[in-house]
């Protein structure tokens with residue numbers, strides 16, 4: 146009888162122990178998922194915004210940053226959204242876009258899928274007078290980040306939105322904003338010092354590089370050619386060549402990834418040189434990627 150009681154007691158104790166262990170285990174699990182969910186999820190639309198946000202969240206533990214597009218697809222301009230891209234926004238608290246129409250073709254699908262998602266327009270501080278109108282159209286060129294000054298305005302706008310939407314980290318966003326703006330000021334100074342009292346005349350064949358002229362004394366004739374994909378007509382080509390001869394333009398600017406067919410035709414007739422710049426649409430996932438790309442561009446132009 147005694148041994149039977151003992152036997153049952155052992156079984157009961159073991160059972161209680163097992164239940165206890167299971168409870169601890171599952172509790173840990175929920176704590177883990179809660180911690181995961183407590184993170185503030187930021188998603189950016191494409192590479193330039195991703196590097197911008199990467200700088201603003203530096204050192205903040207409870208924020209998670211994802212780029213919707215892969216970092217090597219180039220401009221979001223002519224990009225078709227996939228279900229995998231949309232899925233990345235599933236747990237997002239905020240979606241940062243370039244604005245100025247660059248994401249117009251896909252933003253409806255995003256907001257329809259996630260009606261409560263907050264969308265931040267990085268270009269909301271940029272005023273009309275600072276924008277370049279597209280040739281023969283009322284639309285503006287949205288590729289503003291190649292102007293360091295306009296990029297700084299984007300940094301300020303995004304930081305201010307994040308401070309408001311995620312006040313817990315407001316102090317850190319402000320600190321990171323100031324730090325990044327100072328680095329960009331330094332970069333601007335390097336441009337100013339290099340091109341002091343010099344005017345560079347060039348023809349640009351890529352719309353992403355149109356705002357680049359604001360970084361230096363660059364008198365730029367931009368030819369509208371959607372990221373250099375289209376072939377210029379013979380008539381247009383003749384027009385540009387005449388202008389280049391008249392104004393002694395010796396530089397043709399294209400993106401480093403561009404097909405140089407149009408540029409080659411232009412230099413054959415004018416003795417100009419082709420300069421391949423980086424539009425900053427793709428690259429490494431480094432804090433200083435934008436700065437590195439713009440310094441690389443400065444080196445390319447130095448010898449013009």
Ligand SMILES: [Zn+2]
Nearest residue numbers: 220221222288
């Ligand atoms: Zn584009």
